[in-house]
Amino acid sequence: MIIFAVNIFLFLIVLGVWLWMDTRKKSKQKDVVVDAEGSCKSYYRFFFWLFLRFLIYVLITFLLLTTMFVFYEEDDTEGSLSWLMFFAILGWYISIPIVLVYICSLVQSVWYRNYVNNIFLGLHCFNILQVLCIVGFAVVPQKECTPETMEVSYKANRQNIERLIKVTRCWLPDSTGFSVEYSKHGKLTDWGVSSKQQVNFKGDEIESKKEQERELQKIGLSIEKLDSVRLVLQKMGYRGLSVSRGGAISDYTEIVYGKTGNKEFNYRIYDKPLTDSLVYKLNRRYNLIVYNRYVVFSCVEDFDYDSPFPGKYAYLQKHTLSK
Incomplete structure (x- = not known):
């Protein structure tokens, strides 16, 4: 601008x-008739x-x-x-x-x-x-969103991811789930909450700090806590975090790894280990890759929630042979 x-x-x-x-x-041409x-x-x-x-x-x-x-x-x-x-x-x-x-x-x-x-x-x-x-x-080189790069990144940041999930879940009441997402420059782009409490949090551009603090305290959060989540995510190179409660399979936390076009790539970290039948069922879905009994790689597209995970079958074959 x-x-x-x-x-x-x-x-x-x-x-x-x-x-x-x-x-x-004009002043020099006063004598000229025009x-x-x-x-x-x-x-x-x-x-x-x-x-x-x-x-x-x-x-x-x-x-x-x-x-x-x-x-x-x-x-x-x-x-x-x-x-x-x-x-x-x-x-x-x-x-x-x-x-x-x-x-x-x-x-x-x-x-x-x-x-x-x-x-x-x-x-x-x-x-x-x-x-x-x-x-x-x-x-500028873009971040790759392939099963191989996600595996390498998860191994490198596993302890920080587990610590972030543990701390975040301790803040929230048992029946509350929430999601937060930031741009690559750290600006809040998305926010959601699932709670019995009505939370009217609209972000920095609309509400004052006092109003934000009051609304976030209803679910055990604060501006300082949200900022610490943002800093940890940025340090690991990730974009967002989503805590799901009361799921059909199990409670899990989703970490936004990255985006390519209309596709978003996430880690799903489950609270309880997945059974053999669930591992088989999840692996049959085109957009999921079961990494282990606690971690699932997910690919979500804006207009098609069953979009195939790029390179899934080659990765699974290689992963099976390595075992």
Whole structure:
């Protein structure tokens, strides 16, 4: 938004410079007789073309700024690109005249290198910087969400995961379950609670600290406790935590490992060991991988809760042979 505001400010400067230069030019040509009607039409055409160029430039800048923000906030490039493709399809018919006007404007700026066009070209330094930022965010290595990487990560963080689950469950009453999820930058993105108590927690942007504290205390939590959960999750590279109570199989805690596109990959850590029949039943589901009698790898998709876990059968075969 700062870049967007700077661009508007620079356009006003360009307009002011042009008016000042035009006034000086007129003062030197007092003795020259100019057709008033033709001069008025010329001014209207100039202002219309200047405004049109500015409008297109602002739209391009805003689009690049939005794109950069999406790439910065999203967890993976695939999700960002799918969002951009959806936006491009919706704005296809609008984008055609915009592209044509913009190309004509750039050609005119390159061909007629006067002060207005030079400033217009100079303003694109901001756009170039935005494009470089987008490319930088796009090529940053993304977190892999495969059974192998999840296994390695779980082994490395097993003690911290078990400690986090134990402490969190001690805070909550026996009949209460809750879930919390953060963005990769630590911003609260999702919140849920299952309790006999009515909890109206809406996050930092809506409620004051005092209201948040009062609501969280109903289920044994506090802002400090939530912040400690966030810090532990960020330290391990995970995104969220969900405590489920009263399940059909057993109580379990879910840790959000990561996201790819519309798919979310989680650890399910059960309180009680799974029986042989349950292990067989869970392994038959496309979106679950039973790692051991306490831990299950889960893959959940936004629109299809039976989406297959990528690389599941190759992993299970390799896991069985290693035993």
